[in-house]
Amino acid sequence: MSPSASTLPGDWIGIALLLLGCAFYGAGTAGLLRFPDVYSRLHALTKADNQGLLLVCAGLAVLARSWRVAALLGVIWLLGLMAAAVSAHLIARHARHSGSRRTSSEERP
Amino acid sequence: MSSAFVYVLAASAVFGVGVYGLIVADHLMRKLLSLNVMGSAVFVLILTVGGATPAGPDPVAQALILTGIVIAVAATAFALALIVRMFQETGLTSLRGRDDDD
Amino acid sequence: MTIGVLVDLMLALALVGLSLRVVTGRALFRDIVLFILFGLVIALSWSRLGAPDLALAEAAIGAGLTGALMLMAYRRLVAGGAEDVAPRRRPPLLAVPVAVLTGALVALIGLAALGVERVPDAAGTIVLEELGASGLGNAVTAVLLVFRGLDTMLEMAVLLVALLGAWAVLGEVHPGRLHQVDRRTPLVGALLTTVAPVTLLIAVHLLLAGTDAPGGAFQAGAVLTGCGVLLVLTGTVRPRAAAGLATKLLVIAGLAAFVMIGASAVALGRAPMSLPGTWAVYLIETAMMLSIAVTMTLLFARARALEPERA
Known part of the structure; x- marks a missing residue:
């Protein structure tokens, strides 16, 4: 089965959402690699990647055309959000307790 | 070029990398990581050469690998227990002795 | 070349690259994390190869559980003053040729087997063909429990032996040393109250679904172990000095269920290890799930038994 034969107009919305989600993931990863300190990296990772996850889940839900799958993807997104929130919180707390400083804008190269 | 071909080559390369790690690594935990990497390569190889049935990969190969994954984690857990105990007793994390320099 | 093969190529490259980093890296902590990533890429490869059962097991056991065990052992070594970064030594001269030749030999065997x-x-x-007679819809579960039950039973024995071996080398246990994260931290408390029941639900779902769809006792047991790991890490449970009757029963439950049902078949004049019905599959799988979860959690906590922390 070739994918183009069964592509419906609605699928393009799903594909667009998927691509947009990937762009957010790319931005989050770029932030993780390029930002100067732990806190801004976490910021990039949690904020952009959670948005990416939402868009990917939404895209997959549109492509699946099933309320059951959409509900499951919603649960996945919620659990992903919770995991991200708690782990980011713990990493940031640990970083603060062990004395990692925020890099101010003047110090940035 | 088929998927099976790609995965056979990847599994072989990963297995070779694992062997290299097993020889070169000093730290016992890294040797254990290498061993696990080799195990994963073998699993991928078993599934790809196991052949396909109309209902996906050979179910016997899949069950074999599933068993293998669980055995691997059991063996890893035991090996880690040994490593931690050895460190507690001797303060060493490698089989190279304290005075055994190159 | 289709998009699918392109994805396969990317996964294969990721596997080789990650394994190289894991094996040749110099900072152990980072390499353990990369090993977890390697396990996740393997899980993706399983789903690409059409084996969702293996993908689930790999993600939960191969990547998750092995990684958690490794990180916990690493923590214990570092807490005891071990070095993280290995000194740079000249590798043995023959290492590269031996590794290349081994890889080539495996490739030769693999490619020859592909051509058969x-x-x-x-x-x-x-x-x-015989799947219908087994009463199960998932061929992998059918192989594990109905067609090759003896293998799976002995696998539970291996798991038990690993735990007994770990107990034998356990040495002195320090109660209270497991506290990693304070569960009174608001977010951690919220995570615990939500995630613990959800993991339980997912584990039971995987167990029940496993007869007809991807899933089964191993995957369910691994997810349940995740719950146990969370309880250990948040200090909700703490190690006890000795294993009580309940712990011992839970640890042998999987093996015992197999032995009893398999042996009773002989007593009733059926073939050894043959199962009397689908209920027996559910019974054995439930017992296996509990045994796997308790065994792995104890191995993770490096404890003989766990009890709820009172506070």
Whole structure:
């Protein structure tokens, strides 16, 4: 089965959402690699990647055309959000307790 | 070029990398990581050469690998227990002795 | 070349690259994290190869559980003053040639095996033909419990032996040393109250679904172990000095269920290890799930038994 034969107009919305989600993931990863300190990296990772996850889940839900799958993807997104929130919180707390400083804008190269 | 071909080559390369790690690594935990990497390569190889049935990969190969994954984690857990105990007793994390320099 | 093969190529490259980093890296902590990533890429490869059962097991056991065990052991070594970064030593001269030759040999065997015509009466084909008679819809679960039950039973024995071995080398246990994260931290408390029941739900779902769809006792047990790991890490449970009757029963439950049902078949005049019905599959799988979860959690906590922390 070739994918183009069964592509419906609605699928393009799903594909667009998927691509947009990937762009957010790319931005989050770029932030993780390029930002100067732990806190801004976490910021990039949690904020952009959670948005990416939402868009990917939404895209997959549109492509699946099933309320059951959409509900499951919603649960996945919620659990992903919770995991991200708690782990980011713990990493940031640990970083603060062990004395990692925020890099101010003047110090940035 | 088929998927099976790609995965056979990847599994072989990963297995070779694992062997290299097993020889070169000093730290016992890294040797254990290498061993696990080799195990994963073998699993991928078993599934790809196991052949396909109309209902996906050979179910016997899949069950074999599933068993293998669980055995691997059991063996890893035991090996880690040994490593931690050895460190507690001797303060060493490698089989190279304290005075055994190159 | 289709998009699918392109994805396969990317996964294969990721596997080789990650394994190289894991094996040749110099900072152990980072390499353990990369090993977890390697396990996740393997899980993706399983789903690409059409084996969702393996993908689930790999993600939960191969990547998750092995990684958690490794990180916990690493923590214990570092807490005891071990070095993280290995000194740079010259690798043995023969290391590269030996590794390359081994890889080439494996490739030769693999490619030769790929070229072999599949025999029409291969075990897997027969399993699929006889699947209807087993009363199960998932061929992998059918192989594990119905067609090759003896293997799975002995696998539970291996798991038990690993735990007994770990107990034997356990040495002195320090109660209270497991506290990693304070569960009174608001977010952690919220995570615990939500995630613990959800993991339980997912584990039971995987167990029940495993008879007809991807899933089964191993995957369910691994997810349940995740719950146990969370309880250990948040200090909700703490190690006890000795294993009580309940712990011992839970640890041998999987093996015992197999032995009893398998042996009773002989007593009732049926073939050894044959199962009397689907209920027996559920019974054995439930017992296996509990045994796997308790065994792995104890191995993770490096404890003989766990009890709820009172506070």
